[in-house]
Every structure is written in C-alpha cells, then in structure tokens.
Amino acid sequence: MTQPLFLVGPRGCGKTTVGQGLAASLGFHFVDTDRWLLEQSGATVAEIVEQEGWPGFRARESQALQAVTQPATVVATGGGMVLAEANRVFMRNHGAVIYLQVPAETLAERLMASPEEDQRPTLTGKPMVEEIEDVLAQREALYQAAAHHVIDASLPVELIIARILEVLRLARAS
Ligand SMILES: Nc1ncnc2c1ncn2[C@@H]1O[C@H](COP(=O)(O)OP(=O)(O)O)[C@@H](O)[C@H]1O
Ligand SMILES: O=C(O)C1=C[C@@H](OP(=O)(O)O)[C@@H](O)[C@H](O)C1
Numbered sequence: 001m002t003q004p005l006f007l008v009g010p011r012g013c014g015k016t017t018v019g020q021g022l023a024a025s026l027g028f029h030f031v032d033t034d035r036w037l038l039e040q041s042g043a044t045v046a047e048i049v050e051q052e053g054w055p056g057f058r059a060r061e062s063q064a065l066q067a068v069t070q071p072a073t074v075v076a077t078g079g080g081m082v083l084a085e086a087n088r089v090f091m092r093n094h095g096a097v098i099y100l101q102v103p104a105e106t107l108a109e110r111l112m113a114s115p116e117e118d119q120r121p122t123l124t125g126k127p128m129v130e131e132i133e134d135v136l137a138q139r140e141a142l143y144q145a146a147a148h149h150v151i152d153a154s155l156p157v158e159l160i161i162a163r164i165l166e167v168l169r170l171a172r173a174s
C-alpha cells in the first residue's frame with residue numbers, strides 16, 4: 001500500500017504530530033502543507049493572511065495540496081483544507097483520508113498550551129474557546145464527508161498511530 005494518506009481535522013487535533021509518527025512507522029515521506037508553504041514562500045500563515053487575506057491563503061493551500069501529493073506520503077493538511085469541495089474530492093480520489101476527531105475542550109487545552117500564533121492567526125476574531133466551537137460547528141460535517149476513517153485522536157499519540165494502522169489494514173483486507 002503506497003497510496004498517500006491525508007490527515008484532516010481542526011487546529012490542535014494532532015495532524016502534524018501524528019503525521020510525523022505515522023510516516024515513520026510506515027517508512028513514508030511526511031509533508032505538512034503549512035510547513036511546505038512556509039518553506040516555499042518564506043511566509044508564515046499570519047503573514048500570508050495579512051498580505052492576501054484568507055482567500056489568498058486558501059488558494060495557496062489548495063495548490064500546496066496538489067503539489068505535495070505523491071505515493072508513499074503522509075500529508076498533514078491545515079485545518080481548513082476541507083472547506084473547498086475540490087480539496088475534499090481530490091483527497092478522497094488520491095488516497096485514504098483520516099479525520100482525527102477530538103472534543104472541543106481537548107483542542108482548547110492543546111492550543112492554549114501551544115498557540116503557534118504565526119501559523120494559527122485568528123479565524124473569527126473571537127476568544128479561543130468560542131472560535132473552536134464555531135469552527136467545529138461549521139466544519140464537523142465537512143471533516144466527516146472528506147474522511148474514509150474517523151479516529152479518536154484524544155488518545156496518546158502512539159495509540160492513535162496504532163489505531164490508524166489497524167483501520168488501514170482492515171480497509172485493505174476488505
Ligand atoms: N494525541 C495527543 N495527545 C496530547 N497532545 C497532543 C496530541 N496530538 C497533538 N498534541 C499536541 O497538541 C498540539 C497541536 O498538535 P499539532 O500536531 O500541531 O496539531 P494540528 O497540526 O492538527 O494543528 C501540539 O502541542 C502537540 O504536541
Ligand atoms: O483551521 C484552519 O483554518 C487553519 C489551520 C492551521 O493548520 P493546523 O490545523 O495544522 O493548525 C493553518 O492551516 C491555518 O492557520 C488555518
């Protein structure tokens with residue numbers, strides 16, 4: 001199995017962290033679309049949004065998705081990758097899509113501990129907890145629609161990786 005794996009879910013669900021470990025377990029390449037954009041353009045998400053607005057960033061992340069998609073690659077997407085229907089269709093057609101599902105309270109704890117504001121500028125201008133709730137309300141159905149597999153990602157990282165490997169094995173066997 002060398003089809004690419006796409007990790008989707010909201011800010012703080014663990015796409016970047018789990019993606020690195022998952023890639024190492026599989027001997028796959030790892031790429032994170034936000035980090036790829038930073039390397040390509042030299043600009044953080046906050047800088048891109050300041051210069052081009054969110055529509056500019058969304059266009060760039062859609063291009064990044066297409067550019068980084070290769071066999072034997074784990075792709076950690078940004079939390080808003082699923083907003084564009086074309087991105088959801090592209091991921092579903094090019095590999096397996098895994099939604100890392102985490103309750104809002106856990107996302108808030110993680111993001112409070114590690115806000116990384118350069119890469120996560122405010123989406124709504126609201127306080128963090130309200131923003132997380134609004135974003136989940138807006139996107140939960142989109143994460144579900146994009147995903148082939150939904151994984152409980154409130155667990156420790158090693159268990160999440162083990163669970164992903166298990167669902168991929170089961171999917172292959174069926
Ligand atoms: N399963 C987990 N358990 C505990 N902390 C986690 C877990 N996954 C990620 N984290 C932590 O949460 C923060 C956000 O993780 P990150 O991988 O950057 O999420 P995302 O890429 O989905 O925004 C980081 O500080 C990371 O160490
Ligand atoms: O949810 C979002 O709209 C975003 C999530 C971020 O990535 P992470 O989900 O890796 O934090 C980053 O792409 C950008 O700040 C927008």
Ligand SMILES: [Mg+2]
Pocket residue numbers: 015016032034076077078
């Ligand atoms: Mg990330």
